[in-house]
Amino acid sequence: MDLFRRIRRKPTLELEDIQATVLRARPEPYFGTHAILEITDPAAGKELLRRLAPRVTSAARWDEPQPSWMALAVTYQGLVALGVPESSLSSFPANFRAGMAARAERLRDTGPNAPEHWEFPFGTARVHVAVTVFAENEADWQSEVAAYERELREVPGVNLLSHQDFGADGFNVFGYRDGFSQPVVEGSGAEPLPGDGRPIKAGEFVLGYPSETGSPLATPAPDVLGRNGTYVVFRKYHSHVDAFNRYLHDNGRTKAERELLAAKLVGRWRSGAPLALAPDRDDAALGADPKRINDFDYADDPRGLHTPLGSHIRRMNPRDTKLEVLTDVNIRRIIRRSTSYGEPLPADALTDDGRPRGLDFIALGARAIDNVEFLQSEWVNSGNFVGLGKEKDPMISLQDKKGAYFTVPGSPPRRIQNIQSFNTLLGGEYFFMPGLSAIDWLSR
Template sequence: LDLEAIPPFDYAHEHFGYRDRLSQPVIEGTGMEPTPGSGPPIKPGEFFLGYPDEEGPAAALPQPEILSRNGSYVAYLRMQEHVGAFRDFLRAHGETPEQQELIAAKLMGRWRSGAPLVLAPDKDDPKLGADSQRSNDFNYAKMDPHGYGCPLGAHIRRMNPRDTAANMNRRKMIRRGGTYGPPLPEGVPDDGIERGIAAFVGCASLVRQFEFAMNVWTNDPNFHELGNERDPIFGTQDGTFDMTIPKRPIRKKIIGLPAFTTIRGGAYFFLPGIKALRYLGSLSDGV
């Protein structure tokens, strides 16, 4: 994995060109301060076993406790990005480069610079995208309830509904990862080489956090009562699902989205705490 920025930018981004690592939860007790708009620090029990979570005291630990305490469940996901198909789609639905960039922003919910559509609905603002103190300082229920800025089905609005969903603090996860495969230069047709994202997602409950996000937020066609839509970027697409872009006076609907990504592999792991690793290391051979 190449955990550094891939060309041509000097900041972390994935192969479609979107700025990455923009929104991460802050864990209570670490001393870190959340960026504006990111919400309060999250109880450590949402990520690590043996600690209080957002609902109250620590839940019972799996046995033996010496192995489970301070541990975390990790989901690994290897997702191929079809960069050539993505660029072809933008050209087919946008007559000018400016229109193509707007469509790319509507699919994601942010311009490729990282600037959110809620704060920059009509034109990219790279300075906003690069400013961590401003780029997450927004909500949906009050600032964009109908999705005229950020569509209701856009990727970031599905994966982090913010103030439009209940129990959000019980759904948050820690994501780390990077890209794999070489970048596809602009203007070059698809070369057949696999490239994409490899992500490691940490949480205290794979079912309540990771699987909920993948099954409901990503792939539920009726998310936000949209009817026949999945996440336009990461959702499982087969040409039968659509994308609605609210506009005045008439909304725009893109019929039959192609697949821009394909999950190539994944696995679930348990990541032990340091004490558990020391305990395992102390065991004699054959025990």
């Protein structure tokens, strides 16, 4: 499917100064690498930024294909390591300054998901800069990675702490098409596709522009640092596809029953076709059609007879679902740039092969940190907002060891017991993704 939206109106955002990843969709298939860097002295950090700055791609012509592009983001500890003055450091929001590990309670990252179990370097104060390369083919990916690695080797005082390759054909390791339902950013030049809803005010996603509340959100000081920047929430998950497959097998006698349950859990068939438009059987052509794949709401399905109220996409974007705990859904939107790593496990594999596979969940937005904290605590790990009590998100929550279930509404409703945690958190961090002039400011 062509994930690209097109520039149809004159953009009003400063696209040359905004990083490409904010507006550029990843291609299908895609290749890439996430690298985490540590800065051991400010001069080295500034030198690194000077060298990488020309490689960081802007969002200008974000709708045109590009062989590869690079993104750069900095943690609070990274800003400290770069020697950013206190007056500026203290202008960043408290949760960003604390870092993801310190926010574990609010994020409900407990038990196996707690920071003490995370992979190095996540959760340590040594995570300073993240560099991501996205590419549409293997050759351009490799040459872009080789280029930044050359720069890294030439800057003593900067350490490469981790390097993770990713890539997929557009389907995640559970076999679902993923990453296409995105908010439309006002002023980006994108025309909404059917079902996208109205464009959301740019200030929800890029700092320095009016937000849904009318005025811009608090922007870090000085203006050159904050303007055109955004926040990034990065969460690396290991996916237990074997446990997911077993759940389907334990609760579906035929392949058709298992695939229907798989669709009920997410709210979409693996092809991407939404249950709202294809309630009984998959429709691959619908799943491959960007003009139809999002063209639905939940108005005619208040009880969740087609799309369960507790399914992943209905929780994460309730659209017009009547919520028991009121919230403005338009300020809860996030841009997702998640990437999959590892080989998918086929749907008939009921035991684990022990190989790493999963998803690097990446959310962008001026409120991305607040929003993911909100989603994790209210809409992922609780069901109260749609009258589901203790029931949790079937794909990404931390399920209780005993008594966890997923409800498929109907007459009578089917309560499917023994749902497991299908994804375990391996680590994560909060980043600030500066605009291009801000990278220049940081490097001086």
